[in-house]
Amino acid sequence: GAVVSQHPSRVICKSGTSVKIECRSLDFQATTMFWYRQFPKQSLMLMATSNEGSKATYEQGVEKDKFLINHASLTLSTLTVTSAHPEDSSFYICSANDPVGYNEQFFGPGTRLTVL
Amino acid sequence: AQSVTQPDIHITVSEGASLELRCNYSYGATPYLFWYVQSPGQGLQLLLKYFSGDTLVQGIKGFEAEFKRSQSSFNLRKPSVHWSDAAEYFCAVGALAGNTPLVFGKGTRLSVIA
Numbered sequence: 001g002a003v004v005s006q007h008p009s010r011v012i013c014k015s016g017t018s019v020k021i022e023c024r025s026l027d028f029q030a031t032t033m034f035w036y037r038q039f040p041k042q043s044l045m046l047m048a049t050s051n052e053g054s055k056a057t058y059e060q061g062v063e064k065d066k067f068l069i070n071h072a073s074l075t076l077s078t079l080t081v082t083s084a085h086p087e088d089s090s091f092y093i094c095s096a097n098d099p100v101g102y103n104e105q106f107f108g109p110g111t112r113l114t115v116l
Numbered sequence: 117a118q119s120v121t122q123p124d125i126h127i128t129v130s131e132g133a134s135l136e137l138r139c140n141y142s143y144g145a146t147p148y149l150f151w152y153v154q155s156p157g158q159g160l161q162l163l164l165k166y167f168s169g170d171t172l173v174q175g176i177k178g179f180e181a182e183f184k185r186s187q188s189s190f191n192l193r194k195p196s197v198h199w200s201d202a203a204e205y206f207c208a209v210g211a212l213a214g215n216t217p218l219v220f221g222k223g224t225r226l227s228v229i230a
Contacts, residue, residue, distance in 0.1 A: 032215035043206060043222045044160075049215075093159060097215050102148075102167055105210065105218055109159035 023094030030096035122221035139207035
């Protein structure tokens, strides 16, 4: 099956710094990728839809200036958390649509962000 | 509006007992349905999915689910639960056209007791 990777798997940073999370589709080209956020003991919350070569579409309530998304190629999307604060600590999960076949969505393993 | 309802927040079953986790959806287009499992601190693992055809689908780890269009349901079942099945279970619905994101339920936490 299609594989999606995320890097890093865990990151700890100081308040005020910026953190970049990479999401890669390893064996397929993804025109669309999605970024989700998951708080402890809660479900996944869609943050934004990332389309290759165009600006991301953010969900209501998600600060586009804090969560910068760049989908630079058909296999890579990045999420940058700018000037991170403790309330940004969360589990971030990306997914990518494989346009071949059923256009199925495949999920990355997630990135645990802790802001001190 | 598109939505997924998992009525049970937490279920406790005895090891070896049968399990059914409920999922109801509301979706405007033809739904494609998924069940994922998540262990603490881990990512999502796909248990099974329904796209079309036979409405009873088999998944990994001995799980199965049945799509009932008339009831807008996609319940997950397992005949005999193992202690290692303790985890969070998410039902999700999506459309495979138009690059739309999946809509997730709030999840059901499964505890398994001896």
